Amino acid sequence: MLRQLISDTKTHETNHMPEQLEFIAGVIEGFYGEPWTQAERLELFERMTHWGLNTYFYGPKDDLKHRAIWRDLYTASETETLSQIITACNQRNLRFIYGLGPGLDIRYSEEADFAFLNRRFEQMLALGCRNFAVLFDDIPDRMNPNDAQRFSSFASAQCHLTNALLQATRARCADVRFFFCPTPYCGRMAEAGLGGVGYLSILGKELHPDIEIFWTGQEIISQEITVSSIQTLQGYLRRKPLLWDNLHANDYDVRRFFCGPYSGRPIELREHVSGLMLNANNEFPLNFVPFHTLAAFVKCVGPWDPRAAYLDAIQEWLPSFEMIHGSVTSDELILLGDCYYLPLQEGPQAELLYNNARILMGSRTLDWENAAAEFQRQSTQLKAFCVRLTELRHRRLFYALSRRIWELREELDFLERYLAFRMTHDAPHPEFNSEFHHWGTYRGGIVPRLQRLLARQPNGAFQPTEPALRA
Numbered sequence: 001m002l003r004q005l006i007s008d009t010k011t012h013e014t015n016h017m018p019e020q021l022e023f024i025a026g027v028i029e030g031f032y033g034e035p036w037t038q039a040e041r042l043e044l045f046e047r048m049t050h051w052g053l054n055t056y057f058y059g060p061k062d063d064l065k066h067r068a069i070w071r072d073l074y075t076a077s078e079t080e081t082l083s084q085i086i087t088a089c090n091q092r093n094l095r096f097i098y099g100l101g102p103g104l105d106i107r108y109s110e111e112a113d114f115a116f117l118n119r120r121f122e123q124m125l126a127l128g129c130r131n132f133a134v135l136f137d138d139i140p141d142r143m144n145p146n147d148a149q150r151f152s153s154f155a156s157a158q159c160h161l162t163n164a165l166l167q168a169t170r171a172r173c174a175d176v177r178f179f180f181c182p183t184p185y186c187g188r189m190a191e192a193g194l195g196g197v198g199y200l201s202i203l204g205k206e207l208h209p210d211i212e213i214f215w216t217g218q219e220i221i222s223q224e225i226t227v228s229s230i231q232t233l234q235g236y237l238r239r240k241p242l243l244w245d246n247l248h249a250n251d252y253d254v255r256r257f258f259c260g261p262y263s264g265r266p267i268e269l270r271e272h273v274s275g276l277m278l279n280a281n282n283e284f285p286l287n288f289v290p291f292h293t294l295a296a297f298v299k300c301v302g303p304w305d306p307r308a309a310y311l312d313a314i315q316e317w318l319p320s321f322e323m324i325h326g327s328v329t330s331d332e333l334i335l336l337g338d339c340y341y342l343p344l345q346e347g348p349q350a351e352l353l354y355n356n357a358r359i360l361m362g363s364r365t366l367d368w369e370n371a372a373a374e375f376q377r378q379s380t381q382l383k384a385f386c387v388r389l390t391e392l393r394h395r396r397l398f399y400a401l402s403r404r405i406w407e408l409r410e411e412l413d414f415l416e417r418y419l420a421f422r423m424t425h426d427a428p429h430p431e432f433n434s435e436f437h438h439w440g441t442y443r444g445g446i447v448p449r450l451q452r453l454l455a456r457q458p459n460g461a462f463q464p465t466e467p468a469l470r471a
């Protein structure tokens with residue numbers, strides 16, 4: 001499909017031999033929502049150094065000056081914050097990448113806008129920054145009339161601007177490195193023609209060969225990323241892509257977080273990309289396992305076993321779960337982690353819990369009795385653990401967990417009551433009410449109501465829930 005998007009454009013005119021560059025491995029602070037605190041970033045750098053990750057990318061979408069008001073310079077106190085981050089990275093020999101996203105309203109043909117970008121990069125250079133990313137993700141994908149007159153395509157406009165920025169920044173400091181996030185940054189978007197026909201091949205030809213290009217896989221959140229898809233992409237980009245991996249990002253769903261292992265990427269993928277960067281959970285304390293397992297993946301010799309990597313990471317995470325009374329066991333933490341594993345995959349224990357709960361919906365057979373006993377055992381353990389977590393000493397970790405695990409506890413409680421009811425009501429479809437789960441306060445609100453209008457069918461498609469709405 002991607003093949004159809006190729007169009008003929010002029011090739012970048014440099015005879016460039018790429019030098020052998022260090023494999024990039026690290027963390028993107030690149031989600032929508034509240035950015036991490038300075039203390040969390042410093043903790044991250046400590047952990048990254050320990051685990052052998054080498055790059056931190058600063059690009060929080062909702063930092064106003066990152067996107068919405070990208071033309072404004074930083075104030076003295078903002079400069080101080082950034083300077084601390086850069087210094088902390090430099091001291092630990094970590095690469096600091098500074099990201100800027102001007103795409104919401106930039107005018108590509110406007111000298112003044114180029115000057116604004118330049119000014120910002122100049123300000124960052126002065127703070128010691130040497131790695132710059134220009135981001136064109138999640139923006140309107142068409143040009144204004146002036147730009148359309150000046151540039152033959154959207155991709156050309158972005159290449160022209162970024163190449164010029166590279167040149168201007170290099171004139172001030174020779175050893176800068178540049179990165180670029182395309183408007184279609186995954187296979188699905190490219191196939192849909194986002195950014196215009198031939199966008200990726202234009203990029204390959206016109207973007208300066210020293211500039212690295214980000215890619216999230218076939219999807220924004222890719223369950224799997226294959227070597228062959230990356231090889232095809234490399235044909236268009238004329239360079240190895242740099243993975244912007246959203247596997248553990250949770251900014252698109254407030255009810256979830258992901259602390260399953262880095263997985264769905266074959267170990268050989270490392271040879272086909274220039275690096276692996278993980279854009280992770282908004283809540284910094286929930287990222288221990290994602291970062292730990294990414295680092296293990298990067299270092300792995302021999303076959304990659306994500307579950308083993310997960311279990312190792314959980315052991316190391318355990319000391320963060322110090323309690324006021326008693327302690328947390330690794331079995332408890334594994335069960336909790338399994339409930340918040342990966343976007344398209346529950347951990348094995350959570351899958352077991354779900355399957356047992358599902359059997360409870362059916363008629364009472366021997367299987368039903370077995371599932372009921374097993375469900376009750378797991379649910380009791382998990383509910384008790386959720387309650388005990390209120391005693392976590394690491395309060396940021398607890399606050400990151402609290403609303404999600406409270407919801408989980410509530411649903412388990414509801415199902416346990418249903419189970420008790422079914423013990424005495426054996427009709428095929430009994431109607432059940434819980435004294436403690438009143439309609440509206442429980443599962444209420446505009447979002448759940450809107451969600452209930454369209455129900456998901458087993459084949460993945462959606463249909464109106466109420467037969468009357470289907471007409």
Ligand code: GDL
Nearest residue numbers: 030031032137185220246249252
């Ligand atoms: C995106 C955004 C990213 C966001 C993620 C998950 C890229 C290149 N951009 O599309 O900022 O966190 O999805 O919602 O991935």
